[in-house]
Amino acid sequence: MARIENFEDLDVWKIARQLCIVVKGFTSKSKFLKDFKFSAQINSAAGSIMDNIAEGFERDGNKEFINFLYIAKGSNGEVRSQSYRALDWDYISKEEQNEILVLTEKLKFKLQGLINTLKNSGAKGYK
Template sequence: MAHYNSFENLEVFKKARIPSLNVWELIQTTALKKDFELRNQINASSGSIMDNIAKGFGRGGGNKEFVNFLGYARSSYRETKSQVLKCLDRNYTSEDSFQKINNQAQELTDQLGEFSNYLKNSEKRRSKFD
């Protein structure tokens, strides 16, 4: 794996931006923007996916600690998925839009799992994934 000095260069982080952007578009273009509680929850959880990757990268606790934060990112994805389902149930989004967000986020959670497994099995310990 390449040497990374910044979380922004990680492919998994780049992919983590997509659910947050999709959720923001949903908020801005639907009646969800008036459902303040759900809007705030889904905005926070979708942003938390990428935030946890950044936090885990920046901590000095080694691969194990980073893997924990990647797990938190996956949990935030699941929370976001639940909230997007609420949006679907409340007719803020269509089934097609839900599937688009869900499929992109599922790709991300798969990638998070693969990256976690790489870190767990890596002999290199926190050398920025050389």
């Protein structure tokens, strides 16, 4: 199995980045433009996913990386929940929400898979 040298090579980070792009696209139009607080909140949660994956990867051990992956997983749930609020408030369409739901569902399982892999690996690192 090839060793991953950069967080940019992780599939979970790539999907999180894609989710950020999708969320930013939705919040840059329509009714989201007038709701600065909610727009900032959902964009922050989406950004937190990819940023925590990156930060955890850059730490010196699986234990810390796993901790940051759990934080990313929590932020992923936050974006998923916020997508329902955006739908209920008519900020996004059902089709737009579905795009978020598909990405967050994929991320949920990929993040948990990476967590499980790290927990079961022999490598522990420094922390």
